[in-house]
Amino acid sequence: MKNNIFIIPTIVMPLLYPLSAVAEEGSRIRWSGFATAGVSASSSETEYIERIDEDGDYRETKLGLNLGVSITPELGLAGQILMAGRERDFGAHADWVFLSYDIFDSTSIMAGRIKYPNLLFSEIYDVGYLYPWARVPQEIYSFESLGPNMAHEVFAGVSLLHSGELSEDFEYTIQPYGGNAPMEDGNIKKMVGIMISTNSENFLIKGGYNRGEMHLEEDHHREISEGAIRQIWSAGFQMDFNDVLANAEYVRSTIEDMSEFDTDSWYVNLGYRINQWTPYITYGVMEQESGLGQRSITADLRYDIGTSAALTIEYQNIDPQLRDSTVGEENKLPSGLFASEPSESTVNIVSVTLDVIF
Template sequence: MNWQNPKQQAVSLLACALFASSGQAAEFNWSGFLTLAAGKTLSGSVQGQNEVGINCPCMISDFSQSGVIDSSWDFAADSKLGLQGNLQLSEQLSLTAQLVSRGARDWDPNLEWVYAGWQLGDSDLIQVGRKRLPLFYFSEQQDVSFTYPWVHLPPQTYGWEAVNYNGINWNHSFQAGDWSGLVNTFAGSETRKDNDYMKIYNGIDSETDTRWRKIIGAEVLMNRDWFEGRLMLMKSDTQSRLASDNADWSAPTEQMLFGASGLIDYQDWIVSAELFFSDRTESYGRDLAYTLTTGKRLDGWVWYLTHGLYQQKINAMNPLELTTEADQEKHRLSSAVVRFDVSSAAAVKIQLDHWQDGGGQWFKQTYGDANALSISYDRVF
């Protein structure tokens, strides 16, 4: 399956949609979101400029977009502005596009989503184009910070090389007694050039390309009253190349990704858990990540405590010649967050993070331990 780049997709989808809906009145709606977030490390075990060119003490707040908080107050790591437009061409056919500008990427606008949707009856929806890869519970709204508790999503869980994919998905909703359910199956591919995720490891001036092919997966969501649960399974081939060194693509290797989450929102209490596991035995080994959160509503404020872990297990005989002592990555993050909703569309958050490193020599010497403070204003419009 050979998917086009986002700009080519936008033109193709628009042409097809306009042809299919000729003679019908179209309706356009738009929405947006904004996060102004300032962050600063208070202390840390690494001092000065590290190996990849970041001034430390420093803490990674967003692996996927290379968002890093350093020792100076800065809006770059977690601030963003997004606009989403929806063109309803008929009762069945629509076009959606989303443009996001991030501080972590020098505010360059990026076309994150562009897809066409066909509604097949009341329960089935097919979407074709560029969408968010549904690896995690908050994947679809991960840019809309107003929708979740934290200033930045827990980086131990929400950090991976690929964020979007080009392909097709089918949503099927159903009712099973008192339970409401949704099954989302998806397939496609993704090539991410100058991958921001890899700048965390290869240097802020490096250029690394990532390619995921033969993506196929499914997620199931079930909810009833105050509980919601989710399971996800995905398989693909993965490759990379260090383009700044004119390196060739690595040989394709298989990966299996598994995710599970649960959310309880009962009266004034909120409890959530998310687990993520990857099997990359053909490449280097396996990854395990989890996040646990407890929240309490109190006099208009919501108070949260979160703890997360990310841990690698490197195979002794791996083609990348990684070793446990030097290269294995393991770290924990404990966070305290307080949120106040200014209105039904705006919130202020304050977050205190404690990052504790327990991995090999490279990560310990490059990032190490850190304590950070972040403050944000989130708005949807």
């Protein structure tokens, strides 16, 4: 329900805008969009990330509409309306919407519902066209309450964005922010964080830190005390050089006084572009002190159709590890990002996605 507060200004504001102003100064309102048609099937009857099992799943499918409005040369509004199978059963909602104001040419302040910026793909989590996989590596990007919840989706708050040059070839971006972030089973309150990145034409290095107080709903399934401090450190690397593509990311998360939930996750991804075709290979790891974890090998083959569409075929092999019996509920111990222990020692998942941007 909270999100409806945001969807109203997103849709209504541009409509209220006088059309004469648009005609005079060009398109001050821009609509863009992205869509994914996706299907996945698993070799196991045990659900993976709360949706994929042997019956097949189409919830990678989604549609996003993005809006950019220039209210004045310095003041702008940006927003995204999302209909995704992975949440709310395809219900349209404002995924994020914020106002931004340029204080200086290269510094702006943003306020509203802002996408979490720290990880390589956190801001574009749903834009399948912009990454090699059918879904971003879940060892890091899972929102599952059974897992480490390293990725936030959005937070309501404020943020500062500053960019500049380090040298002739290197640019930098710094983004400090603060606010409250909703989670699947509660909220992170008094959250503060910072993202720092540097990039050249072909390389990007990104680092981040985030901390906040965990406030979980009463019926949550975790043994975490009210107001416990959660901290997340992250580092990422990206390359696109001479048709060799690479993505690598590491994230560590800790929860105050609960060292069994200390989690380290990382993945390494390599690809090679051959005209329209790009094969990729990814190795991902998640390790929690409690014993919970998983390792996965993912092979992707992407076929680019023009400059705005791509077809991806993905094969993934996951080796989940069970949480120690000393923590968690009885009878239903999570295993990796599976709800319980699959009967197979490793699980295969095949996915096909068609991604477009427009």
